[in-house]
Amino acid sequence: xxxxxxxxxxxxxxxxxxxxxxxxxxxxxxxxxxxxxxxxxxxxxxxxxxxxxxxxxxxxxxxxxxxxxxxxxxxxxxxxxxxxxxxxxxxxxxxxxxxxxxxxxxxxxxxxxxxxxxxxxxxxxxxxxxxxxxxxxxxxxxxxxxxxxxxxxxxxxxxxxxxxxxxxxxxxxxxxxxxxxxxxxxxxxxxxxxxxxxxxxxxxxxxxxxxxxxxxxxxxxxxxxxxxxxxxxxxxxxxxxxxxxxxxxxxxxxxxxxxxxxxxxxxxxxxxxxxxxxxxxxxxxxx
Amino acid sequence: xxxxxxxxxxxxxxxxxxxxxxxxxxxxxxxxxxxxxxxxxxxxxxxxxxxxxxxxxxxxxxxxxxxxxxxxxxxxxxxxxxxxxxxxxxxxxxxxxxxxxxxxxxxxxxxxxxxxxxxxxxxxxxxxxxxxxxxxxxxxxxxxxxxxxxxxxxxxxxxxxxxxxxxxxxxxxxxxxxxxxxxxxxxxxxxxxxxxxxxxxxxxxxxxxxxxxxxxxxxxxxxxxxxxxxxxxxxxxxxxxxxxxxxxxxxxxxxxxxxxxxxxxxxxxxxxxxxxxxxxxxxxxxxxxxxxxxxxxxxxxxxxxxxxxxxxxxxxxxxxxxxxxxxxxxxxxxxxxxxxxxxxxxxxxxxxxxxxxxxxxxxxxxxxxxxxxxxxxxxxxxxxxxxxxxxxxx
Numbered sequence: 001x002x003x004x005x006x007x008x009x010x011x012x013x014x015x016x017x018x019x020x021x022x023x024x025x026x027x028x029x030x031x032x033x034x035x036x037x038x039x040x041x042x043x044x045x046x047x048x049x050x051x052x053x054x055x056x057x058x059x060x061x062x063x064x065x066x067x068x069x070x071x072x073x074x075x076x077x078x079x080x081x082x083x084x085x086x087x088x089x090x091x092x093x094x095x096x097x098x099x100x101x102x103x104x105x106x107x108x109x110x111x112x113x114x115x116x117x118x119x120x121x122x123x124x125x126x127x128x129x130x131x132x133x134x135x136x137x138x139x140x141x142x143x144x145x146x147x148x149x150x151x152x153x154x155x156x157x158x159x160x161x162x163x164x165x166x167x168x169x170x171x172x173x174x175x176x177x178x179x180x181x182x183x184x185x186x187x188x189x190x191x192x193x194x195x196x197x198x199x200x201x202x203x204x205x206x207x208x209x210x211x212x213x214x215x216x217x218x219x220x221x222x223x224x225x226x227x228x229x230x231x232x233x234x235x236x237x238x239x240x241x242x243x244x245x246x247x248x249x250x251x252x253x254x255x256x257x258x259x260x261x262x263x264x265x266x267x268x269x270x271x272x273x274x275x276x277x278x279x280x281x282x283x284x285x286x287x
Numbered sequence: 288x289x290x291x292x293x294x295x296x297x298x299x300x301x302x303x304x305x306x307x308x309x310x311x312x313x314x315x316x317x318x319x320x321x322x323x324x325x326x327x328x329x330x331x332x333x334x335x336x337x338x339x340x341x342x343x344x345x346x347x348x349x350x351x352x353x354x355x356x357x358x359x360x361x362x363x364x365x366x367x368x369x370x371x372x373x374x375x376x377x378x379x380x381x382x383x384x385x386x387x388x389x390x391x392x393x394x395x396x397x398x399x400x401x402x403x404x405x406x407x408x409x410x411x412x413x414x415x416x417x418x419x420x421x422x423x424x425x426x427x428x429x430x431x432x433x434x435x436x437x438x439x440x441x442x443x444x445x446x447x448x449x450x451x452x453x454x455x456x457x458x459x460x461x462x463x464x465x466x467x468x469x470x471x472x473x474x475x476x477x478x479x480x481x482x483x484x485x486x487x488x489x490x491x492x493x494x495x496x497x498x499x500x501x502x503x504x505x506x507x508x509x510x511x512x513x514x515x516x517x518x519x520x521x522x523x524x525x526x527x528x529x530x531x532x533x534x535x536x537x538x539x540x541x542x543x544x545x546x547x548x549x550x551x552x553x554x555x556x557x558x559x560x561x562x563x564x565x566x567x568x569x570x571x572x573x574x575x576x577x578x579x580x581x582x583x584x585x586x587x588x589x590x591x592x593x594x595x596x597x598x599x600x601x602x603x604x605x606x607x608x609x610x611x612x613x614x615x616x617x618x619x620x621x622x623x624x625x626x627x628x629x630x631x632x633x634x635x636x637x638x639x640x641x642x643x644x645x646x647x648x649x650x651x652x653x654x655x656x657x658x659x660x661x662x663x664x665x666x667x668x669x670x671x672x673x674x675x676x677x678x679x680x681x
Contacts, residue, residue, distance in 0.1 A: 005507035012500045117330045117367075119494075119520045131531050138506035139533030144499065215496050215520050217331075223495075259504040262489050266463070 001259075004135050009255055015144060017251025018151035022206040023224060024231035024243040025158060026199025032175040032238020033195050034089050037096050040103035041228060042221025044200045048073065048207025049216045050111060053120045056211075062125045066208050070201055077200025081193045089192070108219060117218050122211040147209050154205065155244065162240055171195060175238045230269055234276045236283025245284055319360040320610070320617060323380035325391030325401060326415075328365040331519065332393045334549075336366075339415040339599035341588050343390055346603025348587075354607060355615025362386055366397045373400015381408050387617045388413060390602055393595075395419035395438075395466055405431050411617065415602040416595060420469050423646040425677035429624050432645045434601040434632070436567055437673040438466045439473025441543040444565040444651035444668035445514055446477030449541055454512035456486050457541075458505055461516040462493040470516035470543055478514070486510050496524045502532040513538055518545035523555050530558035539563065544654060544661070549593045551659045559656045565668075567649045568594045568636040569661045580635035592635075601634045601647075608632075628681070644675030 001009070027041045048069060055065035084103075088096050123129075124143045131139035162168035173181040174191055182188040214220075231250055235242025250269055257268035276284065324343070326336035352359055362384040364376045377400055380386045388411040392398055398417035405412035405428060412431045414422060418438040422431060449457060459474055461467035467490065475485060487508060489501045505513055513534075517525045522545065529535055535558060544566020547559055570581065570593065580600070584592040592600075605627055612626030613619045628641050639649040653667035 001507055005503060008503050009500060012503060016497075016500075118333075119331050121520065121524070131533055133533060135506065137509055137534060137537050138503060139531070141528075141531040213497070213499075215494070215524060217494065217520075223492075255500045258489070258491070258500050262487075265490075266492060 005138075008134060008138065008140070009259060010252075011140075011148070013251040013255040014248065015148045015151065015251075016255060017248035018148065018155055019206055019210060020227060020231055020250060021155055021244050021247035022151060022202045022209075024228045024235070024247055025240055026202045027228050028232045028235065028238055028240065028243045029171070029175065029195050030199045031232065033171065033178060034085070034192055035178075036085060036088060037093055037100065038199075039097060039100040039225065040107065041100075041199070041203055042223075042225030043104055043107035044073065044077075044203035044221070045207040045224050046111065046219075046221035047076070047107065048204030048209075049122075049211045049214070049220060050115050050120075050207075051204065052208040052211035053122050053216050054115065056122050062122065062212065066205070069208050070205055073201040073204035074197045077197035078193055080200070081196035085196060086189070086192060104221075107221075111218065120216040122216065124212040143212060147213070150209060154202070158202075158240065159244075167191075167194070227269070230273050232283075234273055234283055236285040239283070239285040242283055242285030319358040320354045320388075320615065321360050321362060321384060321386040322354075322606075323362045323364065323384060323386035323389045323391075325364045325366050325376055325380060325389055325397075327368040327393050327397075328363070330368045332368045335393045335416060335595045338593055338595035339390070339393065339602070341584070342592065342596035342599025342601075343415065343603040345584060345587055345596075346600045346607065349583075350607055353615075354617075355610035355613060357610075357615035364391075366392050366394070368392075368394040368397060370394065370396030370400065373397040374403055375400075377401040377404035381410050387411065388606060390415060390599075390606075392417055398422060402426060402428075402431065409620075411623070413602045413606060415598045418469070419465060420673075423642070423644040423673060423678060424675055427644045427675065427678035427680055429680060430620070432605060432627055432641065434605055434647060435598040436649075437473075437646055438469035439476070440646075440649075440671060440673055441473070441545075441565045441567065441651055442470045442514070442516060443473035443477040444653070444671060445474055445541055445543075446479070446481040446483055448563065448565065448653050448667050449478065449512055449514065450481040450483055452512075452539070454483070454539065454541075456484050456511045458487045458489060458508060458510045458513050459485055459515070460489040460501060460505070460513060462495070462521070463490040464493040467493065467516050474514055474516075494521050496521050496528075498525055498528045499532075502528060502534060505538065506532065506534060510538060512541055514541040515546065516543045518543075518548075519550075522546045523550050526550075526555060526559050526562065536561065541565075544569070544594070544652075547654075547656055547661055549595075551656065551661070553659075556656070556659045562656045563664075564654050564656075564661065565651050566594065566654065566661075567647070567651055568597050569652055569654050569663050570594075571654075571660045572636065572652065572663055574635075574637065576633065576637075577635040594636075597635050601632050601636075601639075604632050604634070605630055642672050642675055643681030644673065644678035645680065646673045646675065648672040 030036055030038050051069040052065055055069050056062050059065055128143040128146050131141050133139045170186045170191055231246045235246030253268050253272050257265040326339055328336050366376050380389055390413050393416045395417045402422055409430055414433040416435045418436050420437055423433055461471055540562045542564050544564040546564050608630045609623050609627040613622045632639050637650050639647045642648050648670050650666050651668040651671050653664040654661040655664055
């Protein structure tokens with residue numbers, strides 16, 4: 001592998017890592033602040049992909065579909081928190097797991113009723129359907145660069161939100177010690193709804209952004225969910241910084257593993273997780 | 288009190304009932320033959336299932352909808368391409384509907400379910416698509432026949448064609464699952480035997496379509512050619528990504544025919560020009576038999592046939608020949624199986640025969656994408672037979 005190809009694979013890894021981060025950020029926040037193990041998080045990713053499919057179909061443009069879908073996902077997240085999840089914050093983890101496991105099936109059934117069981121594709125928008133020539137044999141699709149850019153923007157935005165704003169301070173306080181934050185006058189009820197809606201929207205955004213690059217199929221959330229949990233476990237539960245580091249690490253290991261040792265590729269990520277757990281049982285960035 | 292007369296009449300009644308029972312098989316001779324169709328009528332493989340169904344019915348309709356002189360009754364089960372329900376659905380046909388034969392199916396995982404039931408109950412099973420090796424290799428059975436292919440059959444013919452073009456170093460890429468691995472096995476055997484070298488084998492989990500990292504790797508290796516196995520939506524995605532990555536036209540792409548079969552629409556065709564594939568059929572195959580078949584199919588179903596329709600059609604032809612040899616008495620298994628084993632099927636893909644392991648011995652065609660067609664370049668391998676390794680039949 002020469003330098004040019006190494007750099008391109010690095011680009012691929014960062015792009016995959018950032019996408020994973022969008023998914024894992026919501027999961028780790030929801031767990032860190034509300035203490036809810038959300039197995040249905042992968043379903044929100046699927047929701048995003050199918051929203052991109054349906055909205056692009058009815059509006060004719062992915063760039064319109066994505067903001068509309070993001071707002072819809074925020075609303076769905078908010079409602080789910082208000083109607084269902086808030087009653088489970090103080091319940092046993094087993095209850096939460098049962099609830100969210102059940103939700104996976106409900107979302108799959110709804111998906112089947114709304115959009116059927118077929119595999120769908122979303123076309124890459126014509127304005128981004130071209131490639132940049134990198135080496136004499138390889139070009140890089142423009143949509144991937146767009147995806148990379150959007151993911152970077154979102155990651156930076158999330159970092160600013162959490163580290164530089166008042167809401168972010170409350171979120172950090174909530175993640176550190178929810179009871180204490182409440183005692184000090186943080187409106188924890190509203191904070192919970194906000195964080196949950198944000199988590200759902202981020203996962204759904206990831207699904208919408210990847211839709212033109214991936215095919216959209218039933219149960220597509222389950223594969224991703226496992227990766228998300230790996231990222232959260234490696235990064236340390238509740239830590240957004242940890243999720244970012246872990247996501248990039250998983251991206252690197254997965255992509256370079258696929259290329260360098262294809263026969264072991266599918267287990268390398270789990271070996272990484274096992275190693276981290278062995279030496280840092282609480283993850284890389286313990287709260 | 289029991290008189291002698293009562294005893295006599297009762298015995299006569301019992302005897303009558305018994306002899307009545309004895310003539311039941313003769314009654315069954317006149318009853319309809321129960322044909323079970325277990326195919327995907329919903330889900331990802333719907334089109335494939337419908338094509339098999341259409342082809343099968345068309346073959347029977349051409350012969351007056353009779354098998355060895357007997358009327359037919361159809362029983363349909365939608366297998367949804369759901370492996371978890373395979374055994375249950377096959378059992379439904381055998382136990383509840385008491386079918387004489389199961390025609391099915393498309394998905395290899397579901398086929399394993401049908402295969403298990405076929406081996407346990409001895410029901411006649413004809414496979415119109417699923418190509419998993421086990422059915423006609425280690426787990427072959429006298430009552431199981433296939434009219435399609437084994438997963439390694441089309442790719443086995445690739446090697447020689449690639450070497451003829453001077454492509455000595457190749458990368459192999461596929462989904463890491465049973466069908467992909469079996470196709471890989473066929474490619475490896477054919478290519479190595481022809482003198483080629485596989486410089487790298489790449490894979491990704493089924494049905495993942497995140498090809499980017501692997502395409503980057505291919506560009507960095509710069510092999511003489513790339514050979515692959517993908518099908519359906521994943522195949523068109525691979526072709527488009529291959530072109531978007533700037534590899535099309537620079538590193539020739541080869542594949543099992545399922546890469547392009549039935550997928551060349553206006554959107555995909557520009558990215559697919561020049562892709563060379565091997566398959567046991569092509570709609571553009573120039574023969575009187577194929578022309579007649581395509582015309583009749585288009586008339587009957589108002590759509591164009593594909594390879595799956597041909598496989599279903601041949602399943603119908605095979606059953607017709609078997610049933611004719613035993614005059615519709617499908618319970619005469621020995622004669623029935625012998626007739627099916629020795630059948631010569633006059634297929635739209637060309638004449639083919641059954642191997643000892645009950646898989647087609649057939650020509651594999653070399654095709655190239657031109658416009659929206661898989662244009663046939665010639666025969667890549669004549670009368671190619673699957674090894675049937677581990678099968679003890681015949």
